Amino acid sequence: MMIFKKAILAASLLAVATGMAHAEDKKTVAYIAPSLDIDYWQWVARGVQQKAEELGMEYVEYTSENSPAKQMDNARVAVTRGVDAIVIGPVSSTSTPPFLNYLEKEGIPVAFTGIGPQPGLTNYTSAVTANNYETGIAQGKFTCELAKERGGNKVGMLSLPQDRENAQKYLKGAEEAFADNGCELVQMLETKGLTINEAVTQANDLLTANPDVKAIYGMYDQAGTGAAKALETRGMTGQVAVTVADGSPTTIQLMKDGAIQGIFFQEAVGQGIDATEQVYKSLNGEETTQDMALLMPLVTADKIDSDEAKAVIARVFPQD
Amino acid sequence: MNSTSNTLDTNGTTDTRAKPPSVLSTYRTELAIAGAIIVIMLGVGAFVPAALSLGNFANIAQAAAPLVIMALGILLVIITGGIDLSVGSVFSLTGMVAASAMANGVDGFTASLIGLGVGVVFGAINGALVTLAGLAPFVVTLITYAVAGSLAFIVTNGRSVGVAAPNYWLFNSGSLVPGIANYVLFCIIFLICLEFVLRKVTFGRWFYAVGSSSTAAHLLGVPVKRTRFAAYVFSSTMASFAGLLTLSYILNAESTSGASLMLQAIAAVVIGGASLFGGTGSAVGAVLGALMITVIQNGVNLIGINSFWQGSVTGLAILVAVLIDRFSQK
Known part of the structure; x- marks a missing residue:
């Protein structure tokens, strides 16, 4: 009986330890959108979510309601929650210095989508924007x-x-x-x-x-x-x-x-994907690209059904 | 503001000894606004001659139609001394619900009825909370503003929806009466009906009575709660109608489409001579107020002034309208 109890205890400890190790391994990425009332930012969110799933990351989402103050609050909430990386569509470029200073102190990698940081700043992981x-x-x-x-x-x-x-x-x-x-x-x-x-x-x-x-x-x-x-x-x-x-x-x-x-x-989904990939690389100590200005490809009516156009559109908005 | 046009007469009878007011004195404020609109249009026309073209008048009418209808709706609430902050959200939610219904195979007519149902329900909630629960209209409609605005996103997860019914555009741009586009026709019908009810029908006078003094109105036998309730239902339903008209025009529903309209509708009613303290206002004034706002926006665009100035110009127009009205009564 005693051996049986010990076996159960050992198995339980092993299960808890395995779970903790798994939880520690699974990183979390937060997406902070300036607002979610515009399709574009929802599509970026889908890109972040899609890539996070692919990389085995947890995904959480916040909206700043176009307020720099709320954006800062979101950063603090995300840190309190224990997120490992942040992808952000900032309210504006000028709202980013205090945001980045705070997250730099916390050691959180940050990637921008859509709108880049204020010119002159360098304390961010990557800015994936349109050219x-x-x-x-x-x-x-x-x-x-x-x-x-x-x-x-x-x-x-x-x-x-x-x-x-x-x-x-x-x-x-x-x-x-x-x-x-x-x-x-x-x-x-x-x-x-x-x-x-x-x-x-x-x-x-x-x-x-x-x-x-x-x-x-x-x-x-x-x-x-x-x-x-x-x-x-x-x-x-x-x-x-x-x-x-x-x-x-x-x-x-x-x-x-x-x-x-x-x-x-404008590759909204693609920006979310690329930005998530950049913060993931940063978390794993791999080399990242700080500024990625994506070209916006032109598609005309006669080419809209081509495979090339379909590949472009797949990076623009979700296909489901 | 327009005291002559809104003399308290709760039983609907006419005093045969009193000399009926002239049209000029009855519509003094409205005539001043109409004059101001003409001056603005002539002023813009001096810079851009095309501003005075028939095509531009059609543009203005089309752009003004939803605002006119919303202003007529919110007018009743303001006359009763209340406020309805939910109209913009109800406008957006109506479009999203109707477009989603059509996307799911519902025909345009039924989808429109469902959309109007949104307005009726939100109006009933507003009316019930104000009259039965005794909550302040500002608080109640602030709540429904937030709820309807939120639901407008929830319906489609924030995505814009195209209209699937092929002939739905006829609701706005068709002509039930040959030569008159429906959006103009609806505005005219609502204007005439509301102005008639407010001036000539006992029920219409109750709104002024409630807005002037709900206690006195109650003592005179006016059903104060029912009157207020009706005002909120009417306001919300008209917001829904405006939402459907816009949906029919652009054939696309957006979660934020009505966001800027609430303040514009209130501004239109105030420009038109209504007091936010209740007891005054006219349908003609509200329509002219909405037209003035639209004409200003049109003029700013035509001249090429930065559109961010529109809010300042509209604010100035409200100030001038209120001051003119105030001093013209002294």
């Missing part, structure tokens, strides 16, 4: 070509708020491309709400004020949908070209319908 400047040049050139095909050189733009660093880079690239290719940016309207409804209204106003515009540059997904809707209402689909950055099932369908001429895909 907004190069995309601005490419989209500007493409938009200009489409305008010329339609017999003009005037283009309009539906922009992200220009207080964002990525929006400034897009605009800088686009303006250079317009100048180099002989196009004129006649009006740019900035969004406040990032909704389709707002973009429809702005596109209508842009077309009213500038009836000779031949192409519209949409800097975010809802802008493309809004511009396409405004043109459809006016019976002008295809007469004024629409290009858009980001990409979603909605804009892909509009492109198939001929309402949008090209999408520069």
Whole structure:
């Protein structure tokens, strides 16, 4: 009987020890989103989640509700909870110094997605962002070509708020491309709400004020949908070209319908995947890449069903 | 604010000895707003001639339609001295629910009824908590604002949803009456009906009575609780209707689509001459207030002013409208 009890005790201790060892082995990655009311950040989350599962990591998620204070609170909560690494879409670049200083003290590797840290900072593991400047040049050139095909050189733009660093880079690239290719940016309207409804209204106003515009540059997904809707209402689909950055099932369908001429895909899921991979490498002492500016590939209607395009889209939004 | 248009008359009878007020005096505030709108449009037209084109008038009408309908809804609540902060969230939730229903094979008409049901339910919850539980309208509608806003994300896990019903666009852009787009028609019908009820029907006068003094209204036999309850149900249902109209227009539902509309709708009602203390306001004023906000937004875009200035310009417009009204009564 005594031997039996000892055997059970030994087995129990072994099971507990094995469990503890397993729990210690299983790392946790936290994803801190600026807000989850925008598809883009949800898709990044899916990328982080997907990669974490693949790497055998636990996944937790926080949202900062567009508040730098809440973002800082989330970092503290994550540390208290014992997370091993953080992937973040920051509220803004300027909100990142105290965030990074705190996590550096705690020894937590941090990777950025979508929006990078404040320029000049180096105390982070990796920043996986879109190459907004190069995309601005490419989209500007493409938009200009489409305008010329339609017999003009005037283009309009539906922009992200220009207080964002990525929006400034897009605009800088686009303006250079317009100048180099002989196009004129006649009006740019900035969004406040990032909704389709707002973009429809702005596109209508842009077309009213500038009836000779031949192409519209949409800097975010809802802008493309809004511009396409405004043109459809006016019976002008295809007469004024629409290009858009980001990409979603909605804009892909509009492109198939001929309402949008090209999408520069931002790899939201891919950014989540790559950022998670970077913090995982850091945890394992492997070499990491501090700045990864991903190019945003252009897909046009005639290539949307190609294998190449499908591979791109798989890194843009979840396919289920 | 507009005291002449809202004389307390709870039993709906007309004093035959009193001289009926002229249209000019009845709609003094509204005429001032209409004048201001014309001045703004002419001013914008001086910079951008296309601002005065028929096409731009159609743009303004389309952009204003949801706001007009929401403003008409919230007007009743404000007349009773209450507030409804939930309308923007109800607007978003309605679109998400209706679009999701259509995505699951429900036809457009039924999906719209389901969407309107969202408004009725939230309005009933607001009304019940305000009248039966005696909670402050601000607190109650702040709660339902948060709940409806949260549900708008939960319905589809925050993802935007396209409209699956092929002819659903006809609800907004079709023409039940030849030559008049439905979004304009709905606004006109709601305006005429509400203005008639508020001015000519006993039930309509009850809203002013409750807003002026609920105690006095109760002593006069006005069913105060039922009147307040009706105001909240109407407000929420109109928010749902506006949500459906927008869904039909852009054929896409977003969780945050109504986020900015709540404050705009309240602003429209205030610009239109209503007092947040209750007892005053008119349907015509609310519509003109909504039009003024839309015209300002349109003008800012046409001229090319940074759109972040829209809030400041709208705030200034409210201040000017309130000051004009205040001093015109002295």
